[in-house]
Amino acid sequence: MLNDLDERIVHALAEDARRSYADIGQLVGLSAPAVKRRVDRLRATGAITGFTVRVDPAALGWETEGFVEIHCRRNTSPETIQRGLERYQEVVAASTVTGDADAIAQVFASDMRHFERVLERIAGEPFVERTKSVLVLSPLLRRFSSGSPT
Amino acid sequence: MLNDLDERIVHALAEDARRSYADIGQLVGLSAPAVKRRVDRLRATGAITGFTVRVDPAALGWETEGFVEIHCRRNTSPETIQRGLERYQEVVAASTVTGDADAIAQVFASDMRHFERVLERIAGEPFVERTKSVLVLSPLLRRFSSGSPT
DNA sequence: AGTGAAAGGGCCACGAG
DNA sequence: CTCGTGGCCCTTTCACT
Numbered sequence: 001m002l003n004d005l006d007e008r009i010v011h012a013l014a015e016d017a018r019r020s021y022a023d024i025g026q027l028v029g030l031s032a033p034a035v036k037r038r039v040d041r042l043r044a045t046g047a048i049t050g051f052t053v054r055v056d057p058a059a060l061g062w063e064t065e066g067f068v069e070i071h072c073r074r075n076t077s078p079e080t081i082q083r084g085l086e087r088y089q090e091v092v093a094a095s096t097v098t099g100d101a102d103a104i105a106q107v108f109a110s111d112m113r114h115f116e117r118v119l120e121r122i123a124g125e126p127f128v129e130r131t132k133s134v135l136v137l138s139p140l141l142r143r144f145s146s147g148s149p150t
Numbered sequence: 151m152l153n154d155l156d157e158r159i160v161h162a163l164a165e166d167a168r169r170s171y172a173d174i175g176q177l178v179g180l181s182a183p184a185v186k187r188r189v190d191r192l193r194a195t196g197a198i199t200g201f202t203v204r205v206d207p208a209a210l211g212w213e214t215e216g217f218v219e220i221h222c223r224r225n226t227s228p229e230t231i232q233r234g235l236e237r238y239q240e241v242v243a244a245s246t247v248t249g250d251a252d253a254i255a256q257v258f259a260s261d262m263r264h265f266e267r268v269l270e271r272i273a274g275e276p277f278v279e280r281t282k283s284v285l286v287l288s289p290l291l292r293r294f295s296s297g298s299p300t
Numbered sequence: 301a302g303t304g305a306a307a308g309g310g311c312c313a314c315g316a317g
Numbered sequence: 318c319t320c321g322t323g324g325c326c327c328t329t330t331c332a333c334t
Contacts, residue, residue: 010203010210017167017201020328034301036329047209051167052202053160059197060160067217067247067254082290092293097217099284104217105291134249140232141255143242170309181321186311188319302334309328317320 005030009038010048017051062108064115065136068122069101076102076127084125090118101132155180159188160198164293167201212258214265215286218272219251226252226277234275240268251282 005028012024021032021039028035042048057065072081078096081103085091093106105122109115115135123131158178162169171182171189178185192198207215222231228246231253235241243256255272259265265285273281 010205013203014205015200015202017203022328031302032328033303033330037301045209046206048203049206050165050204052165052204053163053167053198054200054202055160055164056196056199059195060157065245078288078290086291091291093289094291095215095289096287097284098287101284103290104284134247134251134254137246137248138228139243139245140228140253141236141241141244171311172309182309183311183322184320304333305331307328307330310326312325313323315320315322317318 006038006042006047009035010042013039013048013051057108061110064109064111065139066107066109066115066133067136068105068107068119068131068133070103070105070122070131071100071129072102072127073129078103080127084127085122088118088122090114091122107133156188156192156197159185160192163189163198163201207258211260214259214261215289216257216259216265216283217286218255218257218269218281218283220253220255220272220281221250221279222252222277223279228253230277234277235272238268238272240264241272257283 008028009024012019012027021035024030025032025035030038039048057063070081081094081096085094085103085105088107090107090109091105092108094103096103107115107118109118119131119133122128155178159174162174162177171185174180175182175185180188189198207213220231231244231246235244235253235255238257240257240259241255242258244253246253257265257268259268269281269283272278
């Protein structure tokens with residue numbers, strides 16, 4: 001688990017991951033090497049899994065966003081779903097969930113036609129029985145990033 | 151809009167935002183200053199909104215994740231929903247959507263009891279009529295981060 | 301955890317295509 | 318207008334205290 005110092009370091013990195021160790025050190029009251037040692041340890045233990053860029057999807061031409069509930073055939077393993085979905089660049093996040101659906105995938109596409117095409121291809125996957133999707137009208141809130149890169 | 155070079159630079163930064171400009175340059179066939187100039191321009195135009203750390207929620211003690219569909223009372227504006235939800239640290243993302251629900255919020259909590267408490271508080275908001283939530287069983291995939299910091 | 305020195309990256313001004 | 322080069326300075330990183 002993390003102590004207070006680690007948490008403040010992570011918070012500083014969440015705001016700007018390219019901030020220098022000296023800067024962070026001044027913020028939390030540590031020297032630059034001390035901060036680096038803690039960050040290295042956080043990476044080693046898996047608390048920090050990496051550093052990434054924060055992107056404006058619209059500016060990149062990804063204007064259409066949606067969530068796709070995926071209903072799978074019986075006896076589909078999470079690994080099968082993962083391998084099936086990670087091949088789509090448009091799928092930026094996916095999880096297995098409780099409730100009616102088996103998994104939810106978050107999809108970014110350039111426009112409606114693109115979104116529809118991706119949806120059709122996912123629905124055509126052998127492990128997929130049916131899908132139900134909702135489109136995002138407007139993003140209200142986005143905080144930080146979680147998980148590991150693929 | 152972005153050309154091929156910019157897209158490859160963003161991709162490289164998505165994998166590791168602390169990678170050096172020289173490294174990225176080697177990857178895309180440019181010199182370090184050329185890469186920096188392009189990154190600066192991408193930040194200026196808003197395509198890149200920042201750099202952040204990728205965190206393992208479980209390692210930080212956020213073991214319980216879920217999506218909350220929110221059904222609002224009639225005539226609730228997106229701004230009202232945003233202002234209502236941004237006060238919850240546990241809500242890491244939210245959007246208005248098409249379909250049955252009016253909005254979907256992504257929630258991280260330390261455990262089930264915490265999740266339930268947040269859910270009850272959200273359900274108690276004056277603009278909320280009812281909620282329906284699904285719990286994440288296992289994250290399968292997470293790609294990059296989008297949007298602006300709060 | 302802090303200090304100092306060596307290596308490497310960021311960043312600016314300039315010249316070339 | 319965009320890229321590459323060279324040089325300075327700050328940051329990272331390591332051994333040592």
